[in-house]
Amino acid sequence: MQQDNTLVLEPTGKWPPLWRGLAVTLIAALGFAWLGFTVDTSNGYGALSLLPAALVITMAVLTRKTVESLLAGSLLGLLLIDPTDLVTPLADVTLAVMMDETIAWLILVCGIMGGLINLLARGGGVFSFGNFMTRIIKSPRGAMLGTVGLGLVVFIDDYLNSLAVSSSMKKITDTYKISREKLAYIVDSTAAPICILVPVSTWAVFFASLLEDAGATEGGKGMSLYIDSIPYMLYGWAALLVVALVAANRLPDLGAMKKAEARARAGQPVPDGWEDPQEQVSDKAVPAWLGLLNFLLPMLVLVFASVYYEIDLLKGVLVALGFTMLLYSVQQLLSFKDQVDATLDGFKVMLYPLATVCAGFILKEVNDQLGMTGYIIDTVTPILTPALLPAVVFLVMAVVVFSTASSWGVFVISLPIVVPLAQSMDVPMPLVVGALLSASAFGSHACFFSDSTVLSAQGAGCDTMDHAMTQLPYALIGGVLTLAALLAAGFWLV
Secondary structure (H helix, E strand, O other), X not given: OOOOOOOOOOOOOOOOHHHHHHHHHHHHHHHHHHXXXXXXXXXXXXXXXXXXXXXXXXXXXXXXXXXXXXXXXXXXXXXXXXXXXXXXXXXXXXXXXXXXXXXXXXXXXXXXXHHHHHXXXXXXXXXXXXXXXXXXXOOHHHHHHHHHHHHHHOOOOHHHHHHHHHHHHHHHHHHOOOOHHHHHHHHHHOOHHHHHHOOOOHHHHHHHXXXXXOOOOOOOOHHHHHHHHHHHOHHHHHHHHHHHHHHOOOOOOOOHXXXXXXXXXXXXXXXXXXXOOOOOOOOOOXXXXXXXXXXXXXXXXXXXXXXXXXXXXXXXXXXXXXXXXXXXHHHOOOOHHHHHHXXXXXXXXXXXXXXXXXXXXXXXXXXXXXXXXXXXXXXXXXXXXXXOHHXXXXXXXXXXXXXXXXXXXXXHHHHHHHHHHHHHHOOOHHHHHHHHHHHHHHHHHHOOOOHHHHHHHHXXXXXXXHHHHHHHHHHHHHHHHHHHHHHHHHHHHO
């Protein structure tokens, strides 16, 4: 008898989350259009500049969709800027973002990194590394502490940390029934935080040059000021303390993490609705030691090549990819065609996270046109005192980075304002720089759609919003500790 496969939709009395989010978006769009026609914005958008970011966060929580939420916020911001024409500004902003050198670099790095990891998986390297680690690690606590330790070692770049560590440790954490959400949290907590604390990283190089450009120090001494500020990068220290306590089972599961861990202990570490790409491992049998070497050597080449090219991860990953393909060809492990196919398949896996990050940059451009960062800084500047400056700088910039996911771009705007303020108030510059870098790390860590959040979730194998919601309580604990410490430091040192 033939079965009837007709899909019957029955009313449930509730709107699905996505439809609720779209309804909120439609209402907000009408409101923005009305505001754009009726409110005088000749002197700036003022408090209205906060509304797109507020909509993104609200819609993300309601729908648990990141790309859709970011695009909705961007569209509403553009409606506020020009209610009579949405298409032209959207095209201009999107084209400007896609032509930006940072975006091009990010797409290439993340895409090629995804290809390299997939190639290592096809060649059996990831499998061999997992087998090796399972012989060393004997408990769930050991698996989590091992992930923390590996994250501390891979300090050169947060993208490398987010993708490489999570992909390497999935098999081990699955074996000990640790949820993918907890793996993503542990990886994310040792990505941006550790990168700001080690002066040999992409963060250090970038911010050292910004400090010189902003006049915080003399030319050529940006890195010296950065190193002097490391003790005051308190969110980095707080995040590492919290994740160490979580990994050692000294801090209990909080919020949504309870549900994720209960599911994992019941035998399902991978969340519902998530399927890892099928790994087609090479048919050629290799000794265990050689399989492990096939994983470790490309990773070492990746790190050392990146350092050799002055912390340029793009050049490092290109060298590592070429080295891996040569290594596999010598061993006749995979044909050249199979290696290219594996690399391209890995690039495809990264398309959704890259779309999320690009949508975040579009929102950031819209917020810049609305003047959101400038409005927030101008609002809090009159109430500042020397003792409060470090804590207020952290709090305000953390909110801005959380709302925009722009942990680097925001400081191009804020440093020329914050540095003269600190100099005029005679506040120690290392303390202020530490507060700024703490805000950057917190915003990158806690934001629902930041690059490190998206890539950590992708590497670990879970939904971005699930990762964001499970790690948020721990990020907030680190943020509160940082704020309290900066308040104390302000009154003690200023």
